[in-house]
Amino acid sequence: MxxxxxxxxxxxxxxxxxxxxxxxxxxxxxxxxxxxxxxxxxxxxxxxxxxxxxxxxxxxxxxxxxxxxxxxxxxxxxxxxxxxxxxxxxxxxxxxxxxxxxxxxxxxxxxxxxxxxxxxxxxxxxxxxxxxxxxxxxxxxxxxxxxxxxxxxxxxxxxxxxxxxxxxxxxxxxxxxxxxxxLRMTYVGLEAVESSRPALTDASVVVSGGRGLKEAANFKIVEKLADTLGAAVGASRAVVDAGWVPNDWQVGQTGKVVAPKLYIAVGISGAIQHLAGMKGSKTIVAINKDADAPIFQVADYGLVADLFSVMPELTEKLAARKG
Amino acid sequence: MKILVTAKRVTDPNSKIVLRPDRQGIVTDNVDFKMNPFCEIAVEEALRLRDKTEDSEIVVVTVGDEETTKEIRTALAMGADRGIRVAADEKSLDSDVVARILMKLCEQEKPDLVLLGKQAIDGDNNQVAQLLAEYLGWPQATFAYKFELTEGNKGARVQREVDGGVETVSLTFPAVVTTDLRLNEPRYASLPGIMKAKKKPLTEVTPAELGVDMTLKVTTVAFEPPPGRTAGVKVKTVEELIEKLATEAKCI
Known part of the structure; x- marks a missing residue:
């Protein structure tokens, strides 16, 4: 051997x-x-x-x-x-x-x-x-x-x-x-998170959402952009903790570490533990209304704006580009 | 039932940690220390289990210097029954030594269940619980999301956070379980709890008294800062953003 x-x-x-x-x-x-x-x-x-x-x-x-x-x-x-x-x-x-x-x-x-x-x-x-x-x-x-x-x-x-x-x-x-x-343990079963999207750790584009989305129902704004780009969906620890999305989507120190070609952080402030999971991404985009949010310190392109007004426009225009 | 739960003292997870200029360790000025957040979840789960069972006892353990007594007191103030501090300098420890210390304590205390945080947010090793379970020959469920005792409190069904979803395993006690984020929302210690904690028993023991060989299997020989990443540009409009992504970053 x-x-x-x-x-x-x-x-x-x-x-x-x-x-x-x-x-x-x-x-x-x-x-x-x-x-x-x-x-x-x-x-x-x-x-x-x-x-x-x-x-x-x-x-x-x-x-x-x-x-x-x-x-x-x-x-x-x-x-x-x-x-x-x-x-x-x-x-x-x-x-x-x-x-x-x-x-x-x-x-x-x-x-x-x-x-x-x-x-x-x-x-x-x-x-x-x-x-x-x-x-x-x-x-x-x-x-x-x-x-x-x-x-x-x-x-x-x-x-x-x-x-x-x-x-x-x-x-x-x-x-x-x-x-x-x-052996004193047995496997009972797996409740899989069903998804047609690429796996978070394999995807070349990841769109992640955070507490800036305000409530669970708004997470679909992030999912819509992700689907437009054929991207995986990620999330901050705060929204996993709040029960909005599965833990499997968590990006960060205690979640998954990703390094896609493009990472889009939507309504994520950029807590230390989140940055730990995405800092290695090639290009980072941050959309946040707080100009002082730490996420902007690692973002290549920062858009200081209300996500609820810019996300539909971004999704629409990117969809149009794709034809 | 008897539950042994660990409470590690770590840097505040919200503190910005930077390397000292001499690269021998981290800057600790203005950095607070507190109980590892995942240990808080473990203590909380132990308290809930005690409420559901009869004649249960929660023993909280930490390994560290005098300062780490504070984390035991916090766990006692939350409601744990008694504490044990294994006196050791952090530099003399690695995950394996801590696991072997806990193994000796388990041999003495004979708990039905050991609850630990899934990882400490300072070392990020995520090893102690698994090493401990193997040394004891016990089953384990790491990354617990839901914990249910099975009939007669002889075991548990644990739902675990895994890649791609949530997995369920069934364990027979004694067992080791590590807690993940969604398991529960830890309580704060109440003022009466804090007062009561002062009178709860807290014993101290040394690794030598436990008969633990302190040979390190892993040694940290140096530190370096992570590769830096500098802030880029702010764009004003969605159109400008798309333009940059298409022509400059060439990633869409």
Whole structure:
């Protein structure tokens, strides 16, 4: 097996895009250490996934199969992943809800130190330094892992989407190691936020709304502009907290981190924790009636105006441009 | 039932945090400290669970220096029953050491449920609860949005905030649960609560007394400021905005 293990994530039989960003981090580590990497994915009845992970330069693609892995649960997946990574020096996954949940448990099982939400890997083999955000990204810490095994979650927006290399990786299907007697939790179900819009973390345009919208019903103003642009919809923590929109839409320190080509913040003041989730966007537009709102300090284009009067005009004119 | 809940002292989430010129830490002048907002939600949930059950006890724990006693007192003023401070200098801690300290306390206290905030808004590590659950071999539900006890209070059904929606898991106690934003609205401590808190038991213990190996698995060796982003221009009209986006930023 390889010294570097990438834990891939699948949802309903599809590898999530974030995993392809983690592969870039794995390639960087492979280059620094001279090691190869394996991709490990877990589930039940997912033999077909090998094809999706082939061609990315992995020494092997390992498919862990077990009935207890049919649906994700922290206890079973931690066991299966840790057993599969036994003997590895690096375990990497993209920072997703599942990785946040399971990766520390994998680290605990491997006796490893973990760096969370890594932004960059620097230094040389034997003296690697991981850069990671603290205080909502207002400080970047350089951390060193003191254990022989390093566990890393990597922020997808900071590592490019891996392109296929054209090589083929042998695909191995193995029965996962899960001690079912130790499991005291079961998966009950998922209430999915149904949407025909692109995923927030993948979208090239994101339109987000905040408390300036005044009430939940007004959020449709944001959704309308988003749909005109084929964009994803985001939200500030305040409006998630108020119950206007699903938590899945939250952009910020404790929500999702996005870095689209265009981010439009509507009625968002720009609290520190919100900025932490969108500061990496290529172009930022802010629409807010308060000229002193902190969002204008990071916006490339600021429009100081009453959103209720300018949003319909903006939506209409952008729709007209699209024809 | 017995609930152990954590209360971490952190910088006020609304304070602007900047690196000191010598880059050895953050500027703390004019920065307030308070309980981590997600820990407040955990304390609140513990109080609501105690109201729904009989003979329940809430033990609030923090790991830190003398100052962190204030966060225990705040939790006691909100209504927790007693407190434990594990005396340690923050520089001697990482997520793993804190998890192992909490594991020792769980072995002593034998709680049915450990409630923690989903992440501390200073370190943003989001690891302690998951490490603790694995060290104890317990089930976990992170990012709790709704929490319901199951029959006989032997476990819980927890709805969790996940990518793409809300997931439900069922757990058998003892278990570890971390709280997310929408779980509840934490109460403020009342004046009588604050008075009562002064008389509630608060014990102190050291990691050495608990038998915790303080070897750090992760060390912070340096800090740097984040890449800066400067304010752009203000546009006057929607038309000007569209023009800039089309010709200058070329993103529409």
């Amino acid at each position: 390889s010294e570097i293990i990438v834990l891939a994530e699948q949802q309903a039989g599809k590898i999530v895009k974030a995993t392809l960003h983690a592969l870039t981090a794995a390639r960087q580590l492979a280059q620094k250490t001279g090691a190869t990497f394996d991709i490990v994915v877990a589930g039940q009845g997912i033999e077909g996934l090998g094809a999706q992970l082939n061609g990315y330069g992995a020494a092997r693609v390992v498919i862990l199969e077990h009935p207890a892995l049919l649906n994700y649960t922290a206890q079973a997946y931690a066991q299966a992943f840790a057993a599969a990574a036994s003997g590895a020096k690096f375990v990497i996954a993209a920072t997703t809800a599942i990785a946040k949940d399971v990766l520390p448990r994998v680290a605990a099982r491997l006796g490893a130190g973990m760096a969370a939400d890594v932004l960059a890997i620097t230094g040389e083999a034997g003296a690697l330094i991981y850069k990671r955000p603290m205080w909502a990204g207002n400080v970047i810490a350089h951390v060193k892992i003191n254990t022989p095994v390093h566990v890393l979650s990597v922020r997808p927006t900071e590592f490019a989407l891996a392109e296929p290399t054209g090589t083929t990786s042998p695909v191995v299907v193995v029965k996962a190691t899960v001690d079912e007697a130790k």
